[in-house]
Amino acid sequence: MLDFDPERAIWRQIADDIRRKIAAGVYAAGSRLPSETDLSQGYGVSRTTVRTVIASLKSNGLVVVEQRPGHPRSTYVRTVDRxxxxxxxxxxxxxxxxxxxxxxxxxxxxxxxxxxxxxxxxxx
Known part of the structure; x- marks a missing residue:
C-alpha cells in the first residue's frame, strides 16, 4: 500500500504508482493489470477510485480496456509501438x-x- 500524501488526490498517486510499475517492467507491455477488485484491495480504496485511475491511464495511452479471447473484459498495458x-x-x-x-x-x-x-x- 502507498503512503498517501494528503495534499494530492489519491487516484493521481495510484496512477503515478502504476505508471512507475509499467516503466519498471513490473507490468510488462501486453500484460493484464490486476482486476479492479484486486487493485482496490491492494491500495485500500474503492473500485470507483480504481476506475478513475484506469480512465486516467487509458487517456494517457498507457493501457487499453478490451475483451480478449478466453478472458473477461480486462485492462492491459498497451504496447508502446501502437x-x-x-x-x-x-x-x-x-x-x-x-x-x-x-x-x-x-x-x-x-x-x-x-x-x-x-x-x-x-x-x-
Missing part, C-alpha cells in the same frame, strides 16, 4: 464517440479521426 502522439494546439478540440473514435477538430476547421485507443493527446 500509440501515436497527437498534439492539441490552441483552439483545437477533441470529442470521443461511443464507438472508440476520437475526432479532433483543428482551429482551422480541419477534422482528423483516430482510433481512441491508438493515440495519446498531448497539449502544448
Amino acid at each position: 500509440v501515436e502522439d497527437v498534439i492539441l494546439g490552441p483552439g483545437d478540440t477533441v470529442a470521443y464517440t461511443g464507438i472508440g473514435t476520437a475526432v479532433l477538430t483543428r482551429a482551422t476547421g480541419e477534422v482528423e479521426t483516430y482510433g481512441a485507443d491508438e493515440i495519446r493527446i498531448v497539449g502544448r
Whole structure:
C-alpha cells in the first residue's frame, strides 16, 4: 500500500504508482493489470477510485480496456509501438464517440479521426 500524501488526490498517486510499475517492467507491455477488485484491495480504496485511475491511464495511452479471447473484459498495458502522439494546439478540440473514435477538430476547421485507443493527446 502507498503512503498517501494528503495534499494530492489519491487516484493521481495510484496512477503515478502504476505508471512507475509499467516503466519498471513490473507490468510488462501486453500484460493484464490486476482486476479492479484486486487493485482496490491492494491500495485500500474503492473500485470507483480504481476506475478513475484506469480512465486516467487509458487517456494517457498507457493501457487499453478490451475483451480478449478466453478472458473477461480486462485492462492491459498497451504496447508502446501502437500509440501515436497527437498534439492539441490552441483552439483545437477533441470529442470521443461511443464507438472508440476520437475526432479532433483543428482551429482551422480541419477534422482528423483516430482510433481512441491508438493515440495519446498531448497539449502544448
